Amino acid sequence: MEKLLQLSFNNGQIASATQVQQLTELPQALEEIGLQVARPTLVIVGGASKMSEADFLQIRRLFMEVLAPIAENLGAYVVDGGSDAGVMRLMGEARTKIGAKFALIGVAPLSKVALPNSLEPPADSTPLEPNHSHFIFVPGSNWGDESPWLAQLATMLANGSPSVTILINGGEITFEDALQNVNAKRLVIVMAGSGRTADILAGALHGEETDIRAIELAKSGILHYINLFDSEAGFESLAEIIKSVLSTSK
Template sequence: MPYIDLPGSAMKRGFRLSRAAANRPYREWTDEGPQQPSMDAGYSPVDDKRAKREAAIVVQRWYRRQLLKFATFGPVIFTRRDGKLADFGSLSFLGGTRIAYYIRISDTTSSAMLSHFLEKYWRLPRPDVLISVTGSAASLQLTSQLQRVFDRGLASAAAMTNAWIFTGGTDSGVMKLVGEAMHKYGLVDVPVVGVAPWGAIAGRKELSDKKGQTIEVMYGKTGMDTVGRLNPYHTHQILVDAPDGGSEATAWGSEIGLRSRLERTYAISKGVPVVQLVIQGGLGTLDTCIASAELGSPLLILADSGGAATAIAQFCTGGESGGGV
């Protein structure tokens, strides 16, 4: 069956038309390359329009099938690391005043399929920019001036650019900083998506084997772990189930691969600019920054926050302190 050289998305997706449509192309591929049919072969502009219309119908049908698949089945398309269906549902924080949606998926999940899930099942509108925040996951102390600069700058950028924000999702370090900044400025409609390691999450037993239920998160109750708590001001949580997910000591960092692939999918396949915001951090933060720079993503450094952020700023300024964002 011959391929048709079509403009736009039909050509990019490589759709094949029916043989009937292939007999009426405005340009047909042969061994010598694309050839323009001659008028003697019975070709007319009407046939050209008909072929384009049929190609558009093929694209539209494909898109509707994809939309229906993810909107209807959504989470059951994905699996956990052990091959069982993904766990998913909603999390109720602070006595029900904050609701977040979560899904537990394998670290080998396709980033392209995950992006479809975010947009078609969770119904997040595609962003104009993706702000990826990285840095210290431990206790983070900023001066009052830096705190104001960060809160105001992040809130303004998110509100004005139709942005998504990606973080590590937990209630500590830069992740907590981001969540509290969004809460402080009342930006409840800005998607703040956490990508966290399943094996390090506090209270994961309560989230396991759930299929659509709402789980009340109460970290203060007796017996609950005190580390790896999820931040209540994130709107969505992607919990990455890796092979070493059963050990908290080795689980941290197991989510980085999927998060990087997802950001790369949006940057390359969907044309969404990705901005890396760096606050403090260690060696892992430096690795993340290198990967972002190789992708061509700009880095925004909070230079006086310490750690990796200050080291990067000093390197870029020839050994002098960056002195700001």
């Protein structure tokens, strides 16, 4: 395991980061970056591509008005992929805009990200989202290699405290994220109407989908959906569900 890194971003934010090679190194890595205390944990997976402008603005409101405030009020950990794109960017921006201090932890293959101020970033790399507080870099040569690490990390962070996964939109990798979180016995709430993988999974829960992966996930019993696009009540319902899950005692 590499030593602790301090990453300085152009927006003035500083994040703690470390690199691991094996799952057995995660407990020590968490201790090194000051995340050894068990807390409720919120996992964010998916994307924000191929949405209408109105739907994108609705998803942005979700982060600003529901997800970031709940994480702050409960002192929860939030875990996502850490790159400066899609739902990860929305999570980071919401955290900063509401002045939150909750730990926002990005998990990504080191070979796929560009560290801030790097003179020679890896080819085809993606910048890190600059409003995250922590990063854990994992092995892998492709996006998606981080999926099992992300799910396992969330379980370790919670350490017996409740956790929940929110799945929005997303592509092929999001199927793997859903599988890994279901395998971790973590409730996965799908944002129906957000498009792509989220809508395929919601369709499977309705019995209206032929995708085998989605059908198998729907059979797990811990994959649920909520439609934020029906009415304002969707925000309130989701907020109540998340608070109820994450406020459950050990």
